[in-house]
């Protein structure tokens with residue numbers, strides 16, 4: 425990310441303590457960099473502990489400050505509890521959480537096994553709740569305010585073919601955002617979400633457009649003729665996490681160049697024509713990526 429394009433003043437996030445799930449890679453890493461650059465202490469977690477540590481080391485080297493890496497699979501509620509204990513012991517309460525960790529792959533829904541559905545639902549739907557619930561309970565008990573931000577997609581409004589477990593799970597987190605904004609607003613806990621369009625990352629491209637196969641409608645046909653730039657996402661995330669706009673609560677904000685209004689922002693156009701053989705190839709390519717990632721996991 426070009427940090428010179430961050431639109432906020434240095435020191436804006438001094439004293440903030442933020443957990444970014446999935447902060448070692450992709451969008452999570454970009455938001456982590458922005459928060460760090462603006463003065464926050466950032467905790468990041470990922471299933472690949474070494475990857476998270478590598479990111480922490482690189483960002484500290486570039487910007488100074490504090491990034492603490494944790495190996496944690498958010499599908500495991502006990503592992504989350506241990507991580508949040510460690511965060512509290514290392515400097516006290518969090519002031520913010522970014523629910524960024526996710527899992528997704530394109531597939532015809534009739535080809536999904538129950539395990540395939542659960543692999544995604546357990547991360548996005550259950551895991552996001554586990555993190556939010558764990559941190560929220562502690563903050564309520566201590567009477568502390570905080571901002572929660574979930575990274576969703578525009579499919580929460582119109583669904584999406586070929587990524588049904590993700591669309592279902594992210595829709596549920598959209599509902600969590602709206603519900604807890606009301607229920608926990610009285611504790612000073614606020615809940616917002618961002619629905620990004622196409623901000624290409626390695627993990628996403630390997631699973632949503634493997635080998636360039638199919639691609640998606642999110643960048644082609646975008647009214648602005650391009651995909652998103654990371655600093656744009658980071659600036660919006662900062663606005664929602666930093667002090668100064670606390671009255672924003674219960675909102676899900678799209679950042680997609682109006683792609684969703686123009687073409688639905690889904691995979692239907694690009695993937696609806698694929699046949700059995702092409703889906704076999706897609707599946708094999710995604711499997712290769714999953715196996716490679718898995719070999720790097722310690723958590």
Ligand code: HXC
Pocket residue numbers: 526527528529530531535536537538539540541543544577578590620621622627628631642706707710711714715717718
């Ligand atoms: C059908 C598949 C499959 C595929 C996996 N499975 N890939 N089924 N088609 N392409 C099935 C497996 O066969 C298995 O079921 C089950 O899913 C679990 O597979 P594992 O590889 O053991 O899962 P796991 O190691 O837990 O990996 C989780 C994952 C993986 C979700 C499958 O993709 C992952 O780790 N992703 C993290 C990163 C990521 O996805 N980033 C992209 C996020 S993009 P069986 O029955 O065989 O046991 C995003 C939204 C983007 O979230 C929005 C853009 C607008």
